[in-house]
Structure formats: structure tokens, C-alpha cells
Amino acid sequence: MTVFASQVKSLLKQFASPVLDGLGIYDRQLRKMPASSWTIVMYHRVIDDAAADPFELGMCVTRRHFREQLAYFRRRFSPIGMSEAVRRLARGEPLPDRALSITFDDGYLDNYTVALPVLKSFEMDAALFVPTGGLDDDTPLWWDRVIHTLDATGEELLLPAELGIPLSGEPLSLGPWKRAETVTRVLDALWTLPHDTMLEVLARMERAMPAVRRVAPVARRMDSRQVLAMHQAGIEIGAHSVRHSNLNLETPAVVRREMQTSRQVLETLCDAPIKGFAYPAGWKNADTEAAARESGFDYAVSTISGVNHPNSDIFTLARVGMPDTSVADLKRALVSVIQRTGTHGKS
Ligand SMILES: [Zn+2]
CATH class of the missing domain: 3.20.20.370 (Glycoside hydrolase/deacetylase)
Structure with missing residues (x-):
């Protein structure tokens, strides 16, 4: 997601969703969901x-x-x-x-x-x-080790080429405005590596970027x-x-x-x-x-974003990831999934 798109989303969550919900706009859309729809919501933590x-x-x-x-x-x-x-x-x-x-x-x-x-x-x-x-x-999940390493490091820059992360060579910023985007890019890149190679890269990251900041413990x-x-x-x-x-x-x-x-x-x-x-x-x-x-x-x-139907393939069931937001914004998220995908579990 671009910085602009994430800012728009954040404004929607905070201000626009409650106003639109107050006007009943989301409820009107959600009432159109077929009675036969099957929504599977997905949480992690x-x-x-x-x-x-x-x-x-x-x-x-x-x-x-x-x-x-x-x-x-x-x-x-x-x-x-x-x-x-x-x-x-x-x-x-x-x-x-x-x-x-x-x-x-x-x-x-x-x-x-x-x-x-x-x-x-x-x-x-x-x-x-x-x-x-x-x-x-008590072994953390591998991406939580990445998150913890990049949260706790005092480094300002991450050097993908030196660490073996498959991203174009330029350094990535870990400054306050860029760190979330950098973490996302690093995780996306690590998912493309064979698992054992990824674990080697992760161990290299942990050695190169020791924890210096007091942060939340690894999940x-x-x-x-x-x-x-x-x-x-x-x-x-x-x-x-x-x-x-x-x-x-x-x-x-x-x-x-x-x-x-x-x-x-x-x-x-x-x-x-x-x-x-x-x-x-x-x-x-x-x-x-x-x-x-x-x-x-x-x-x-699956993690395909969508709402299922009685004829959906039960080996590729779609889900809706739950946002960390109020009910007003949750309704917005549901409406946007339905408008984008219909209720057939296709993306
Ligand atoms: Zn998982």
C-alpha cells in the first residue's frame, strides 16, 4: 500500500466511517447480502x-x-x-x-x-x-522474529544485499515514517525464499541488528x-x-x-x-x-478476501481479515469486500 493510500484508509477509519455509518449507508449495503452468504472472519492476535x-x-x-x-x-x-x-x-x-x-x-x-x-x-x-x-x-513464529528485530534495533538503515534479502540493493530506511513500510517489504521478500534459506537470512539479520531499544517482547x-x-x-x-x-x-x-x-x-x-x-x-x-x-x-x-456462497469450493474458502477498528469501520471493510468480490468467494 502506498503512503497516500494508507493515509486515506486511516482517515476513513477515524472520521469518515462513523459518519457514513451514522447515515445508515453501510447498513443499507449490508442488508443486500444474500441470506445464503457465509462470512468467515479471520483474526490473528x-x-x-x-x-x-x-x-x-x-x-x-x-x-x-x-x-x-x-x-x-x-x-x-x-x-x-x-x-x-x-x-x-x-x-x-x-x-x-x-x-x-x-x-x-x-x-x-x-x-x-x-x-x-x-x-x-x-x-x-x-x-x-x-x-x-x-x-x-517457546519458539517464536519466524515473522515475529523479523518484527521484533526491526522494532528493537537501533539501526537507521537496513541493507538488503548484505543480509541476503532479495530486494534491490538500495538501503531501506528504518526511520519513524518508513519503518512499517520497510518491515512489510522485508517480510514480502522473505516469503519468496525457500524456508531454510529464509531462516539463514533471518539469523544473519538478528546477528547484524542486535536489540538496543526496549520494546514489546516477541509475540x-x-x-x-x-x-x-x-x-x-x-x-x-x-x-x-x-x-x-x-x-x-x-x-x-x-x-x-x-x-x-x-x-x-x-x-x-x-x-x-x-x-x-x-x-x-x-x-x-x-x-x-x-x-x-x-x-x-x-x-x-485461504486468505482470499471474500464472502462465501453455498456453492463455494470448500478447499479454497474465502475469509475477511478483521481490522483493528470500531464496528463502523468494520462495516466499511465488509462492504468493500462484498463490492469488490461479490459473495462467491472469488478474488
Ligand atoms: Zn498463519
């Missing part, structure tokens, strides 16, 4: 402290906004669990009018400590897609006891691969192993079938979709 989200990369929602968003979903949609919705569609049964399912990716600890009590207070189901690699080693993940506690609390646990690599870059054998191993680990942990898969970071293609079907999952969710 739910946080109490804004310092936990230094670059506002769209992965964090505050507890207050999360609460407001769930209250809105309760009022305007029919919440339904992922597996239950898939089961009904497989039998040709209708979903409740304007069905809505809640999903979380990546298994962050705050899903257990912050989000779970809020979900319970609204009696809402959710599905949680957890990568199984390093679950009990923590749930361990397997907490994942089991979520399962026992009624949260559906889904697979999200082992290493959370870009599956489009992996061999077919590795893709299958990532899917099947993560599924088996979670089935053993929960002593229950694991039905859903979330493509890591949404990377998928015809081969990974086929692998998900053949690995015995009942459905797979």
Missing part, C-alpha cells in the same frame, strides 16, 4: 497493549474492538462453527441466514488468555489453526497444553502445517508431509479428528489444494 503491534501490520485487534466486533456479529449474523457449516453443506442442508464463522490463525498465546474469555462471554464458536513446529519449545505462542485447553473449551482446532512455510515453494512430498504431520500431531494431542486446514499465509495453488483434499481434511481456508 487479540491484544491488550498497543505496544504489541509496533508496525500495525493488520495482525492485531485490541480486546475492546474484538468485543465490539463479536457483539455486532451476534446482532447481525448467525454464528456457526466451521466444521458444522461444512458438514451441513456436504449434506445439502442450508446454513442459517447470513452465517458467520470466526477463525484464528497461528496459535498466539493471547488467543487463549484474551480472546477465549471474550468468545465464551458471547457463547461463540471459533476455529483455531495452529502450526505444530516448535509448539513446546508468544500457545504451547500444546494451551491448545488442548482451547479444544476442551469447545474451540475447533485445525491444522496450519508444521513450519508455516510458503507451500507453493515446497515439493509435493514436503507439502503432504507438512499437512499430514501437523494433522497427526494435533489429532494425538486432542484425541479428536482434525477437519480443517489453513494454507500458511494463504500461499496455495492447484497442487496444494489437491494435497489438502488428499490429506483427509474436510475443508481448507
Whole structure:
């Protein structure tokens, strides 16, 4: 996103969305959503402290906004669990009018400590897609190491060529106005590398840019006891691969192993079938979709932005990423997804 576009978005969030919502403009648009639509919303982290989200990369929602968003979903949609919705569609049964399912990716600890009590207070189901690699080693997810390194460094510039980051050679600014854009560019570039190469580049970054600033600690993940506690609390646990690599870059054998191993680990942990898969970071293609079907999952969710329909392909289900904003701006985000994509889950 350009700086100008992000400024426009920020103004919309703060000022325009509440005004347009007050005029009923979003509600009029949202009333046109077909009763048969199935909205799947996507969260990553739910946080109490804004310092936990230094670059506002769209992965964090505050507890207050999360609460407001769930209250809105309760009022305007029919919440339904992922597996239950898939089961009904497989039998040709209708979903409740304007069905809505809640999903979380990546298994962050705050899903257990912050989000779970809020979900319970609204009696809402959710599905949680957890990568199984390093679950009990307190190993951070790799992009959180990137975020933490670039948040805590005292360096003003990042030198992609020296670090092996595949970006054109010029130095990237880590100054206050540019650092979020730099982090986004670095992460996008790292996703294009084979996983082991990426980890080498990341280790090089950490050595070259030691922490000198006091910042929020690196984001923590749930361990397997907490994942089991979520399962026992009624949260559906889904697979999200082992290493959370870009599956489009992996061999077919590795893709299958990532899917099947993560599924088996979670089935053993929960002593229950694991039905859903979330493509890591949404990377998928015809081969990974086929692998998900053949690995015995009942459905797979993507990060394609859209709202689903009873005839949507249940191995490329679209989702709507939740903004860290008020309900007024959440409605704007939903309207914009529907206007852009319709309700067929296509992007
Ligand atoms: Zn993920």
C-alpha cells in the first residue's frame, strides 16, 4: 500500500466511517447480502497493549474492538462453527441466514488468555489453526522474529544485499515514517525464499541488528497444553502445517508431509479428528489444494478476501481479515469486500 493510500484508509477509519455509518449507508449495503452468504472472519492476535503491534501490520485487534466486533456479529449474523457449516453443506442442508464463522490463525498465546474469555462471554464458536513446529519449545513464529528485530534495533538503515534479502540493493530506511513500510517489504521478500534459506537470512539479520531499544517482547505462542485447553473449551482446532512455510515453494512430498504431520500431531494431542486446514499465509495453488483434499481434511481456508456462497469450493474458502477498528469501520471493510468480490468467494 502506498503512503497516500494508507493515509486515506486511516482517515476513513477515524472520521469518515462513523459518519457514513451514522447515515445508515453501510447498513443499507449490508442488508443486500444474500441470506445464503457465509462470512468467515479471520483474526490473528487479540491484544491488550498497543505496544504489541509496533508496525500495525493488520495482525492485531485490541480486546475492546474484538468485543465490539463479536457483539455486532451476534446482532447481525448467525454464528456457526466451521466444521458444522461444512458438514451441513456436504449434506445439502442450508446454513442459517447470513452465517458467520470466526477463525484464528497461528496459535498466539493471547488467543487463549484474551480472546477465549471474550468468545465464551458471547457463547461463540471459533476455529483455531495452529502450526505444530516448535509448539513446546517457546519458539517464536519466524515473522515475529523479523518484527521484533526491526522494532528493537537501533539501526537507521537496513541493507538488503548484505543480509541476503532479495530486494534491490538500495538501503531501506528504518526511520519513524518508513519503518512499517520497510518491515512489510522485508517480510514480502522473505516469503519468496525457500524456508531454510529464509531462516539463514533471518539469523544473519538478528546477528547484524542486535536489540538496543526496549520494546514489546516477541509475540508468544500457545504451547500444546494451551491448545488442548482451547479444544476442551469447545474451540475447533485445525491444522496450519508444521513450519508455516510458503507451500507453493515446497515439493509435493514436503507439502503432504507438512499437512499430514501437523494433522497427526494435533489429532494425538486432542484425541479428536482434525477437519480443517489453513494454507500458511494463504500461499496455495492447484497442487496444494489437491494435497489438502488428499490429506483427509474436510475443508481448507485461504486468505482470499471474500464472502462465501453455498456453492463455494470448500478447499479454497474465502475469509475477511478483521481490522483493528470500531464496528463502523468494520462495516466499511465488509462492504468493500462484498463490492469488490461479490459473495462467491472469488478474488
Ligand atoms: Zn498463519
